[in-house]
Every structure is written in C-alpha cells, then in structure tokens.
Amino acid sequence: MLSKKTKYALHALTYLGKHRENKTVLIQDIAEEHGISHKFLENILLELRKAGYLGSKKGKGGGYYLIKExxxxxxxxxxxxxxxxxxxxxxxxxxxxxxxxxxxxxxxxxxxxxxxxxxxxxxxxxxxxxxxxxxxxx
Amino acid sequence: MLSKKTKYALHALTYLGKHRENKTVLIQDIAEEHGISHKFLENILLELRKAGYLGSKKGKGGGYYLIKExxxxxxxxxxxxxxxxxxxxxxxxxxxxxxxxxxxxxxxxxxxxxxxxxxxxxxxxxxxxxxxxxxxxx
DNA sequence: CACAAACTCTATAAAATTTATAGGGATTAT
DNA sequence: ATAATCCCTATAAATTTTATAGAGTTTGTG
Structure with a gap:
C-alpha cells in the first residue's frame, strides 16, 4: 500500500494539474480541499518541488504550481x-x-x-x- | 516492499518445497538455514498452516510439511x-x-x-x- | 509411564517507521 | 512596514513491524 504521504502527493498533484491556468495555488487550499494537515502537506510539496515537479513562489500572492507536463x-x-x-x-x-x-x-x-x-x-x-x-x- | 514476515514465509515455503520427500521439517532447520529467529518464524508457519498451505505434526519427530502443490x-x-x-x-x-x-x-x-x-x-x-x-x- | 522433543497459542515488549506538529526564517506584494 | 506565504529543521505522537516469552498440548521412545 502507498503511504499517506504518497497518496497526499497524488492528490496535491491532481489539484495542481486541475488548476494550471491559475498562476499559483496555496498549500492551504489543497489541504482544505482534502482535509489534510497543512503542515504535513507542506513537507510533501517541498519534496515535490525539490524533485523538480513543482515550482513555488514565496511571499504574498505566492504558492505552488506544476512545472512539468x-x-x-x-x-x-x-x-x-x-x-x-x-x-x-x-x-x-x-x-x-x-x-x-x-x-x-x-x-x-x-x-x-x-x-x-x-x-x-x-x-x-x-x-x-x-x-x-x-x-x-x- | 514486502515485510520480513512475507519474505520469511517465502523462504520457508521454498525450503519446504525443496524437502517434500522428507516427512517433516523442523522450524529450527528453516530458521537456522536462513538465520531467522526461531520464534518469529514459528508464528509465520502457524499462519501458513491455518491458511491451509502447510500441515504439521506435533511431538517428537514432528514438524511441518507442504500440503499444496x-x-x-x-x-x-x-x-x-x-x-x-x-x-x-x-x-x-x-x-x-x-x-x-x-x-x-x-x-x-x-x-x-x-x-x-x-x-x-x-x-x-x-x-x-x-x-x-x-x-x-x- | 516418564520424559523429551516438537508444535500451539496468546500476550507483550522492543524497534522502526510513518504521521503529525511546532516554530522560527526568508521572501515578496502592497 | 506589514502581512502573507513558502522554507527548513527538529521533535513528538501514533502506528506498525519485528521479536521475545512462556505456559500449553501432543507424540514417539525407552
């Protein structure tokens, strides 16, 4: 079985995939959509970014976005x-x-x-x- | 990944499959062959027996044997x-x-x-x- | 019959891994 | 300047896996 981490990663990627027109998506939004702990998801998104799947923007108006097809x-x-x-x-x-x-x-x-x-x-x-x-x- | 339990079960089944001519095989022998804890393996063999893969014989001269092809x-x-x-x-x-x-x-x-x-x-x-x-x- | 060898069963302890939380830092738009 | 937001690392809590313990029960043998 997949760990929750991987499952959450898939949900996050799916969410980001569905919102590619928006510039960025907040961790918060994904977490709320799926009832996942904000902080836990944060670590996961960080890993996905470091691995080159996601881009991020810091500061006000920031967030994550998909950088791969x-x-x-x-x-x-x-x-x-x-x-x-x-x-x-x-x-x-x-x-x-x-x-x-x-x-x-x-x-x-x-x-x-x-x-x-x-x-x-x-x-x-x-x-x-x-x-x-x-x-x-x- | 498979748990050690499953991995050990596969080793045990393999061992028993290779010794079908013998009437029974001791837990001990399998454990020693693969350097597995006797007691841990014991629980595994018990599960395999209850699930219908192995037969067992108690007492002196006893042991386990494969009962399925x-x-x-x-x-x-x-x-x-x-x-x-x-x-x-x-x-x-x-x-x-x-x-x-x-x-x-x-x-x-x-x-x-x-x-x-x-x-x-x-x-x-x-x-x-x-x-x-x-x-x-x- | 006594005894030792072997499996049976259930409980619990130890270790490892997964899941979750916490909090200060750095960056950016306004 | 401030608030929003991601960055990073550490640690705590929960769960699962791995291992151990020990008291039954059965059976062959002398």
Missing part, C-alpha cells in the same frame, strides 16, 4: 520519491538496492529471480500511468 | 495473507476495502480509477507466479 509525471517516479522502492524486495531494487541478510547467494535464489521479474512487470505498469491518466479520470 | 500457491495469496492488500490504496482493495478519508467521491476520483487499473494489472502478475516458479529458479 502531467504526462511527463509517471506514477513510478512519485512513488519512488515518497515511498521508496517499487521492487518487493531490497535485493531486486534498481534504485534502492540492498542485499537480503537471509540470502546466502542472490544468483541461486529463486525468490530473487522471481521478484526481479515481478519488478520488471510492475515497473511497466507504473511507468505507463501518469498524472495525465489521473486527470483524465476526474 | 507448489504451482497451486500463487504469490498473490501469500502476500495477501501476511502483508495484507495488494492494491496500492484501500479504496481499490478487493479483499481489504476501506474508503479513503480525503476522497469526497470515489466515482469521480481519478486516483481511484487509475489505481483500480494498477491493481488489476498487478494482480495478473502475482497470480501468475507461484511457489513453483521460485523452486524452478533455485
């Missing part, structure tokens, strides 16, 4: 950014690899092999769905 | 049993459904729709991989 924001990226690995095991993660303690040898581990396949197929799904697909469904 | 044990089932939902959001979970607090209406939520698709496609993957596939890779 919705179709250029695949679910895989958002999930990785906020939740970490997409792979089901650390030993098959492309971006967050770590060996598994209880495995003597990865090369002869059937679990490792199957999970690498699962990762590849899962990635295909998540790379092919973007914020645009979410917006299309609203 | 490895190809009849899809990853989806093991993951659901020990980790819970496969869906990325509670609002699209088939087996553990719960509404999302921050969603006003599921029918007009683009996230919900996309995640339902992701769930369907992910399920296809996990239902098609079984313990047999793991055993084949060992």
């Amino acid at each position: 919705p179709k250029e924001i695949p679910l895989s990226r958002i999930i990785r950014l906020l939740d970490g690995p997409i792979a089901l095991l650390p030993c098959v993660s492309l971006n967050y690899y770590e060996p598994c303690d209880e495995c003597k040898s990865e090369v002869q581990c059937g679990i490792n092999k199957v999970m690498a396949q699962v990762r590849d197929e899962t990635l295909k799904i998540l790379e092919n769905k973007s914020l645009q697909d979410i917006l299309d469904g609203e | 490895p190809k009849e044990i899809p990853l989806s089932r093991i993951i659901r049993l020990l980790d819970g939902p496969i869906a990325l959001l509670p609002c699209v979970s088939l087996n553990y459904y719960e509404p999302c607090d921050e969603c006003k209406s599921e029918v007009q939520c683009g996230i919900n729709k996309v995640m339902a698709q992701v769930r369907d496609e992910t399920l296809k993957i996990l239902e098609n991989k079984s313990l047999q596939d793991i055993l084949d890779g060992e």
Whole structure:
C-alpha cells in the first residue's frame, strides 16, 4: 500500500494539474480541499518541488504550481520519491538496492529471480500511468 | 516492499518445497538455514498452516510439511495473507476495502480509477507466479 | 509411564517507521 | 512596514513491524 504521504502527493498533484491556468495555488487550499494537515502537506510539496515537479513562489500572492507536463509525471517516479522502492524486495531494487541478510547467494535464489521479474512487470505498469491518466479520470 | 514476515514465509515455503520427500521439517532447520529467529518464524508457519498451505505434526519427530502443490500457491495469496492488500490504496482493495478519508467521491476520483487499473494489472502478475516458479529458479 | 522433543497459542515488549506538529526564517506584494 | 506565504529543521505522537516469552498440548521412545 502507498503511504499517506504518497497518496497526499497524488492528490496535491491532481489539484495542481486541475488548476494550471491559475498562476499559483496555496498549500492551504489543497489541504482544505482534502482535509489534510497543512503542515504535513507542506513537507510533501517541498519534496515535490525539490524533485523538480513543482515550482513555488514565496511571499504574498505566492504558492505552488506544476512545472512539468502531467504526462511527463509517471506514477513510478512519485512513488519512488515518497515511498521508496517499487521492487518487493531490497535485493531486486534498481534504485534502492540492498542485499537480503537471509540470502546466502542472490544468483541461486529463486525468490530473487522471481521478484526481479515481478519488478520488471510492475515497473511497466507504473511507468505507463501518469498524472495525465489521473486527470483524465476526474 | 514486502515485510520480513512475507519474505520469511517465502523462504520457508521454498525450503519446504525443496524437502517434500522428507516427512517433516523442523522450524529450527528453516530458521537456522536462513538465520531467522526461531520464534518469529514459528508464528509465520502457524499462519501458513491455518491458511491451509502447510500441515504439521506435533511431538517428537514432528514438524511441518507442504500440503499444496507448489504451482497451486500463487504469490498473490501469500502476500495477501501476511502483508495484507495488494492494491496500492484501500479504496481499490478487493479483499481489504476501506474508503479513503480525503476522497469526497470515489466515482469521480481519478486516483481511484487509475489505481483500480494498477491493481488489476498487478494482480495478473502475482497470480501468475507461484511457489513453483521460485523452486524452478533455485 | 516418564520424559523429551516438537508444535500451539496468546500476550507483550522492543524497534522502526510513518504521521503529525511546532516554530522560527526568508521572501515578496502592497 | 506589514502581512502573507513558502522554507527548513527538529521533535513528538501514533502506528506498525519485528521479536521475545512462556505456559500449553501432543507424540514417539525407552
């Protein structure tokens, strides 16, 4: 399951995607719309900005706005950014690899092999769905 | 990512799958083979037995054994049993459904729709991989 | 029959992670 | 100058995961 952080990020991105004509959107507005804690959401938007998805403007009249095309924001990226690995095991993660303690040898581990396949197929799904697909469904 | 519980369950099932000729296998043996805590593994094997994957024999000479064909044990089932939902959001979970607090209406939520698709496609993957596939890779 | 080996079951503790809050700083429009 | 707004880091609270403990129960064996 996705963490609330990621779920909130998706809601925020969706909201921003729906308000691209406005110059900026307040954290407050997104938080209120979805009943999310302002401060918690603030941290999430900050991460999205640092990762290059959002732009922001400080001071009075400031706020956030989307700086990427919705179709250029695949679910895989958002999930990785906020939740970490997409792979089901650390030993098959492309971006967050770590060996598994209880495995003597990865090369002869059937679990490792199957999970690498699962990762590849899962990635295909998540790379092919973007914020645009979410917006299309609203 | 899978919890350690699920990961250990997969290791245990694999071990049991590789020792089907023996009548029973000791918890201890599996725990030692993978450096897992005996007591933690015990709880896991108990769950697997209650769910109908394993049989057990008490007393001296007892232990656990696989009572299903490895190809009849899809990853989806093991993951659901020990980790819970496969869906990325509670609002699209088939087996553990719960509404999302921050969603006003599921029918007009683009996230919900996309995640339902992701769930369907992910399920296809996990239902098609079984313990047999793991055993084949060992 | 006594005993030891093994699983059964439930409760609880420890650790880790996620979720949420807090508050002072920096910037900007008016 | 002031108020609105994002920036940043730290910490607290809640939840979940991981691990441990210990008293049952069953069974093979001498």
